[in-house]
Amino acid sequence: MPKKLPEYNASSLADIAFMLLIFFLVTTTMDVDSGLRRKLPPMPPKDMQIDPNNKIKDRNIFEVLVNSKDQLLVEGELMRVEDLYEATQEFMLNDANASHLPEKKMMDVPFFGETLVTKGVISLRNDIGTTYGTYIAVQNELVRAINDLRDDISKRKWNKKYEDLNTDQQKAIRKLMPQKISEAEPKKVGGN
C-alpha cells in the first residue's frame, strides 16, 4: 500500500483569494453604462449651397424650442414636458389627415406593401442657457413617443415588440415610422 500523502493546510488559500476579491471589488465599477444613442449630422462642406426650393414645408416640421428658463415652445405654443409625448404622437400619426399636420407620401415598404408614410420632421432647438437635464428630458420624450408608435405598428402586424423583431422587420418599421430629429444650432432665443 502506497504511503498516504499528508494533507496540506489550505486555509491560507482562502485568505489569498479574499485579498484578490477585495482588490477587485475596490478597483472596479459595477455600473452599466447606458444612455440615449444619437447620431450627429456630419459637418456640411464649406461650399455647399442651400437650395431655397428644397425647403421642408412648414406643416411637415414639428418645431420644439427650449429657452434658457427651460420653458418649452412647441409649434408656437407653450407646453409642459409631460404633454410633449402626446403632441409628438399626434403629429407623427396625423390620423385625420389634418391640413396643419404633416403630409403623407405613398411608399413601398417591405412586409407592408404600398403604405402612406409621414413626411414629418422634428426640429429641436435649444438656447445656450438651457439646462442639460431639460434637454435630455425633451429628447427622451420625443424618442419615447416614436418608439411607442413603432411598438404599436409592430404589435399590430406581428404581435411582437419592436425590439424583438428581426433586422429586416425592424428596418421596415423604421421606414414606416421614421425618427427624424434634427437639431438646429442653438441661438439665443430670448430670456437669459
Add this chain to the structure above:
Amino acid sequence: MGKFRKDGKKETPPISTSALPDIVFMLLFFFMVTTSMRETDLKVKVRVPQATELAKLEKKSLVSYINVGEPLPQFQKSFGTEPRIQLNDTFATTSEIAEYITSERAQRDEAEVPYMITSLKVDENTKMGIVTDIKQALRRVSALNINYSARKKVQR
C-alpha cells in the same frame, strides 16, 4: 453482532476548509467578469439626468468618455465652480477634444473606428452652451456616434 464503539472522549474531526477558496474564487471570477476597471478618476461632479429610452453601451472598448460638470471641491480653488470638461485625467477645453478623439482613434484598430462611440457624461445642471460646443467639436472630427449618458428613470 453490532459493532458499536463507545468512545467517550472522541474528538470531532477538524472541518475541512479546502472548499472555501473555491467559493471565494468563484466570487472573484464573477466580479472580474461582470465589472470593468475604473479607468479615470473623476475630477468633476457628474450626476447624469434620468431617461427611459436607454440603450446599453455594448462594446466598452470602443467607447471614449467626455465628462462635464462642476469641479470637485478640492479643485474648485484652481478651476472655479463653472462646469468644466474632463478628458482622461485632466481638465480640458473644447479645443482639446479633437486631439483627444484622434489619440483615442489611434489606439484602436482601423476597422473599428467607424463604430466608436463618444459617451457624454454631463451633469444635469450644466448649461447647453458647453454641450453644444462639444458636439460641434465632435462633428468637426466626424466622431458622429454619441451617447448621452443617463440613468434609468423609475416609472411613475
